[in-house]
Amino acid sequence: MRDTLGGGVAVWDRFWFTPQSTAPLAVLRVAFALIVLGWTVSLSTGLYTFLSPHGLLPQQPNLSQIVYPGAWGFLGTFTSQGALLATYIVLLVAAFLLLIGLGTRAAAVVVFLCLLALERRDPWVLNSGDILIRVLAFYVMLAPTGAALSVDRWLRVRRSGEPWLAFPLRSGWTLRLLQVQLSLVYISAFWDKTGGETWRAGTAVSYAFRIGDLHRFPLPHWLLTSPDASTLMTYGTLVIEFGLGFLVWNRILRPWLLLLGIALHLGIDYTTRVGFFSYAVIALYLAFVPPERIEQLAAAIRGRLARGVAAEAPAAAGAPEPL
Amino acid sequence: MQSRIEGSRAGRIVISAALLFTVFALVVWNAPDSPLRRHLLVATGRYTAALGLDQNWAVFAPNPRTDSLKLIASVQFANGRSENWALPRGGSILGAYWDYRWLKWMEWTISPDNRPLWQATANYVARRLSRPGTPVSRVFLAEETSTNNPPGARPSAEPWFTTTFFHEQFPSAP
Numbered sequence: 001m002r003d004t005l006g007g008g009v010a011v012w013d014r015f016w017f018t019p020q021s022t023a024p025l026a027v028l029r030v031a032f033a034l035i036v037l038g039w040t041v042s043l044s045t046g047l048y049t050f051l052s053p054h055g056l057l058p059q060q061p062n063l064s065q066i067v068y069p070g071a072w073g074f075l076g077t078f079t080s081q082g083a084l085l086a087t088y089i090v091l092l093v094a095a096f097l098l099l100i101g102l103g104t105r106a107a108a109v110v111v112f113l114c115l116l117a118l119e120r121r122d123p124w125v126l127n128s129g130d131i132l133i134r135v136l137a138f139y140v141m142l143a144p145t146g147a148a149l150s151v152d153r154w155l156r157v158r159r160s161g162e163p164w165l166a167f168p169l170r171s172g173w174t175l176r177l178l179q180v181q182l183s184l185v186y187i188s189a190f191w192d193k194t195g196g197e198t199w200r201a202g203t204a205v206s207y208a209f210r211i212g213d214l215h216r217f218p219l220p221h222w223l224l225t226s227p228d229a230s231t232l233m234t235y236g237t238l239v240i241e242f243g244l245g246f247l248v249w250n251r252i253l254r255p256w257l258l259l260l261g262i263a264l265h266l267g268i269d270y271t272t273r274v275g276f277f278s279y280a281v282i283a284l285y286l287a288f289v290p291p292e293r294i295e296q297l298a299a300a301i302r303g304r305l306a307r308g309v310a311a312e313a314p315a316a317a318g319a320p321e322p323l
Numbered sequence: 324m325q326s327r328i329e330g331s332r333a334g335r336i337v338i339s340a341a342l343l344f345t346v347f348a349l350v351v352w353n354a355p356d357s358p359l360r361r362h363l364l365v366a367t368g369r370y371t372a373a374l375g376l377d378q379n380w381a382v383f384a385p386n387p388r389t390d391s392l393k394l395i396a397s398v399q400f401a402n403g404r405s406e407n408w409a410l411p412r413g414g415s416i417l418g419a420y421w422d423y424r425w426l427k428w429m430e431w432t433i434s435p436d437n438r439p440l441w442q443a444t445a446n447y448v449a450r451r452l453s454r455p456g457t458p459v460s461r462v463f464l465a466e467e468t469s470t471n472n473p474p475g476a477r478p479s480a481e482p483w484f485t486t487t488f489f490h491e492q493f494p495s496a497p
Contacts, residue, residue, distance in 0.1 A: 070369030196385030212391030
């Protein structure tokens with residue numbers, strides 16, 4: 001009994017706390033910050049319309065009824081247009097600091113609080129992409145995303161002689177949380193679809209692509225209306241979502257599933273007005289990218305930079321003095 | 324600081340407890356609706372909502388809409404003039420990254436049990452189109468719908484039809 005318990009604790013410890021390279025987290029932070037910057041800039045067109053006291057919704061709605069008791073956002077307390085504008089500007093600045101990794105932890109906390117406040121202010125304009133951005137903000141806030149590829153790291157290593165382009169090891173629990181979240185997204189999406197008769201009948205994707213108000217770029221008419229193509233795309237979507245939910249934990253299948261997922265989401269982004277949904281999902285995929293791949297890329301960049309410096313040095317030594 | 328906490332036994336126990344509860348709360352939130360889920364949600368829902376981890380991945384599920392929708396506001400002014408207002412729509416390249424918010428607003432507004440949003444939309448349109456000396460007197464909200472037929476059927480979609488579902492009269496009306 002004690003052995004079983006001890007074994008369980010060891011498995012738990014290994015899964016959550018084994019030190020992992022911070023490479024995926026650092027790249028995810030950069031991708032996430034770019035998405036938040038894009039999201040925030042795109043909100044400028046509707047900031048006052050959707051969120052101000054003079055817009056569509058003069059007050060923050062009762063979140064206990066619409067979301068769940070416990071939901072909150074500080075724009076429910078600070079209701080003025082000035083507070084809204086300040087939140088918007090602070091979010092822009094914090095997202096930029098998160099991007100470059102300066103004061104990374106504080107920037108991530110501010111990004112999370114501002115996103116939460118803006119999204120809670122008007123839940124009627126949110127799609128799944130907005131929700132995923134908010135959820136990602138929570139994990140990014142907990143993770144050591146500034147440990148690499150950041151100004152914070154440069155400030156730490158500039159006197160020690162350590163290379164800037166390196167990825168220290170940190171406890172892996174935040175990366176694991178992101179991976180579990182990705183799995184949950186697809187298990188939930190798959191399960192919700194299996195209850196729908198159009199998904200079971202193989203017609204769902206054809207209907208989804210023909211929703212006129214969501215239409216973005218065109219697809220050939222035959223592809224949208226062909227029963228065979230629709231069946232293939234519908235069942236293909238279900239297979240990919242099942243795979244990303246359950247089989248993404250398998251090392252051999254993982255790269256193929258992630259590539260299929262990227263293709264699926266770029267297809268959705270091409271055809272449908274889903275805002276930042278596809279990019280947020282693809283950013284979450286970075287939690288599953290093997291650190292070795294990112295580190296190999298970093299090593300190649302470092303090598304190229306070092307060769308460039310070495311090649312320039314003799315030329316500079318023989319160069320005439322500037323006048 | 325974080326590394327020190329993660330490195331200590333006590334720190335790992337605290338983090339493990341938080342992880343266990345968080346993952347459990349996420350699983351409960353994402354679970355299919357059932358009496359058990361509703362029961363467990365009482366214990367975990369506040370935590371999930373307070374941390375902003377409430378989520379819904381039912382994209383095009385359980386079924387995608389079979390209807391294409393438009394929300395139109397017909398506006399009458401006090402001087403007898405009338406005008407139509409339609410949802411702002413952006414271009415395909417960049418506009419798709421802001422006008423999806425209007426599309427979500429439309430979906431919620433058109434749903435039959437969302438009367439407060441009908442009122443909010445009518446008020447917004449009236450405020451936006453009113454001019455000094457020519458206030459808005461009435462706003463009618465209408466839904467235009469075209470139902471898509473199953474793939475392979477002809478025609479692929481039914482003709483558009485319009486249903487007015489709400490109207491609001493404003494005090495400036497004669």
